[in-house]
Amino acid sequence: MELYPHEGSERVRQRMHRTQILPEPEQNRALVKLARREGRSLSELLRELVREHLAQRHQAADVIRARHMAALERIRWHRQALLERRCGVPPASDVAALLVVVRGM
Numbered sequence: 001m002e003l004y005p006h007e008g009s010e011r012v013r014q015r016m017h018r019t020q021i022l023p024e025p026e027q028n029r030a031l032v033k034l035a036r037r038e039g040r041s042l043s044e045l046l047r048e049l050v051r052e053h054l055a056q057r058h059q060a061a062d063v064i065r066a067r068h069m070a071a072l073e074r075i076r077w078h079r080q081a082l083l084e085r086r087c088g089v090p091p092a093s094d095v096a097a098l099l100v101v102v103r104g105m
Contacts, residue, residue: 021046 023031035045083090 031042031045035042038045
């Protein structure tokens with residue numbers, strides 16, 4: 001999804017927020033050089049870089065969330081299998097408490 005489809009329009013500029021960043025000298029040189037090479041403003045380049053980085057972080061969070069959900073599903077499956085082997089009778093011990101002891105928490 002494109003956040004700023006027509007960056008030059010007045011309506012879009014009104015939605016933008018001014019902020020100040022202080023890049024290190026080498027970062028600034030590299031950014032200015034890249035912006036010049038691509039024929040666009042430093043602000044436009046920075047907006048694109050921020051947009052891409054935020055999208056990558058969002059995607060990484062989705063991957064982590066999917067891993068957590070898969071782990072929870074495996075736990076649910078193991079719990080169900082244990083209950084089936086025990087004819088529906090749950091274990092007498094608290095597995096979560098045992099894990100705390102084993103892990104030394």
